[in-house]
Amino acid sequence: MINTLKVIYRRQAFFPSILGLFINPFYIARKGLLKNISELSLQLHGKLLDVGCGTKPYEELFSVDAYIGLDLDSEASRVRGVADYFYDGNIFPFEDNEFDSLLCNQVLEHVFNPDEFLGELRRVLKPNGKLLLTVPFVWDEHEQPYDYARYSSFGLISLFENNGFKIVKHNKGGADVSVIFQLINAYIYKITSGLSKPFRALVMLSIMAPINVLSLMLSKILPKNPDLYLDHIVIVEKIS
Numbered sequence: 001m002i003n004t005l006k007v008i009y010r011r012q013a014f015f016p017s018i019l020g021l022f023i024n025p026f027y028i029a030r031k032g033l034l035k036n037i038s039e040l041s042l043q044l045h046g047k048l049l050d051v052g053c054g055t056k057p058y059e060e061l062f063s064v065d066a067y068i069g070l071d072l073d074s075e076a077s078r079v080r081g082v083a084d085y086f087y088d089g090n091i092f093p094f095e096d097n098e099f100d101s102l103l104c105n106q107v108l109e110h111v112f113n114p115d116e117f118l119g120e121l122r123r124v125l126k127p128n129g130k131l132l133l134t135v136p137f138v139w140d141e142h143e144q145p146y147d148y149a150r151y152s153s154f155g156l157i158s159l160f161e162n163n164g165f166k167i168v169k170h171n172k173g174g175a176d177v178s179v180i181f182q183l184i185n186a187y188i189y190k191i192t193s194g195l196s197k198p199f200r201a202l203v204m205l206s207i208m209a210p211i212n213v214l215s216l217m218l219s220k221i222l223p224k225n226p227d228l229y230l231d232h233i234v235i236v237e238k239i240s
Helices: 002-014 027-043 076-079 116-124 153-161 176-189 196-220
Strands: 048-053 066-072 086-088 101-104 125-136 165-173 231-238
Touching: 002 027, 027 125, 027 165, 027 176, 027 196, 027 231, 066 076, 101 116, 116 125, 116 153, 125 165, 153 165, 153 231, 176 196
Parallel strands: 048 066, 048 101, 066 086, 101 125
Antiparallel strands: 125 231, 165 231
16 A cells, blocks of 8 residues: 555656645646656657656656666666666767767756766767757756756757757746746745655645645636746757
């Protein structure tokens, strides 16, 4: 029973359904990422490399010939046992032009050397191959001390264009009132992180879940704001 509940909870972390409204403090952000990645995943084909793959949470969304996970070489990633390959934070262990497609989900903000990182992405990607990348715009500091950057839309576009990519599609996740409610829940989550699990569960159900529901309702009614949003979701193509 306990194992079943753990599986359900892990599933709701990245694939939130109605149940996620009541158990996922990041429901708003994760729902937006799921929607955008699901839609854009159709543009990736062939041999795909998931850079900074973590637990490969979105692997099932991609209909590709091969799905390969690459993660930073660390004790945590080794213990996790999900990645197929590891790298030292500088050079990817692959040949030039080896992959048809790349995925990089919520990783770029943790990269201290973005030009070198994009250079490696470009090196292992075939000419005219596509990269699907997500990165937060409005979010709290996380995974400290390895949280280095936030990018405006203009900064992100410039970064890609200066490193041999062209923008094919640029979506903004949570570009409405939901961004405010997600930040409130992120604040509550952070300030209660040291408290007991039963108390945090009570806070989730009594405070954060109603905030999720209210956000869902108001985001359907109130105007959108393309200048304030949670995440960038972009498709870029390697210029040959």
